[in-house]
């Protein structure tokens with residue numbers, strides 16, 4: 001059951017769904033305008049968010065995309081308001097326009113390695129039999145950074161990149177000290193093995209640490225992360241990035257070093273993160 005969460009007077013979001021890979025959809029509400037964050041993974045998803053917003057008299061005026069992965073853009077057909085995105089995102093959407101999402105085409109792309117089973121399964125589950133996807137092209141493109149004045153509330157959309165997707169953008173709301181991370185903090189899933197690279201991860205953490213934020217919204221996390229939680233994540237990423245290079249991808253040695261530093265057994269999440277760095281080495 002997806003519900004609309006009120007983070008503050010100016011920020012609401014619709015909770016994610018793991019099974020069908022529905023990401024969080026957000027709305028930043030200013031005195032003049034409202035910015036919607038991401039289009040959703042289907043027309044149904046986009047429609048649900050719109051209906052939930054309407055219940056609270058919120059209407060979107062503009063929409064910004066965090067990146068071009070299917071689960072963030074398949075709802076575009078239903079949007080009908082100006083869409084903002086990074087140039088790379090625009091080109092990816094354009095490249096997706098002629099693709100078929102029917103079983104044979106999806107299965108073939110999984111076979112070729114241009115699609116991954118994780119996404120193909122979620123697409124089948126979310127869309128059911130109707131796989132006619134229309135992807136209207138976004139209206140407003142930017143290269144590095146774009147600032148939107150919503151009326152006493154500002155949104156800074158910035159290209160950040162990283163392992164997950166080269167076109168990843170974040171949306172920062174300085175007045176609320178809130179940072180929408182999209183999927184930028186997640187691993188590269190479009191690879192044989194899910195992975196982080198030491199170089200990209202270090203760069204990403206450095207960029208993210210520059211933002212003065214108290215609340216971080218990761219698109220597939222059930223709840224926003226606090227400053228403290230994100231600081232722990234940044235530390236883990238930096239430790240892994242250093243250790244994977246130092247120990248030349250030797251998993252056992254990296255685990256040993258991190259457990260020694262923490263002076264306790266490593267958590268599932270820490271072990272998984274180390275594994276992703278080893279995969280990317």
Ligand SMILES: [Zn+2]
Nearest residue numbers: 067069165183
């Ligand atoms: Zn993604």
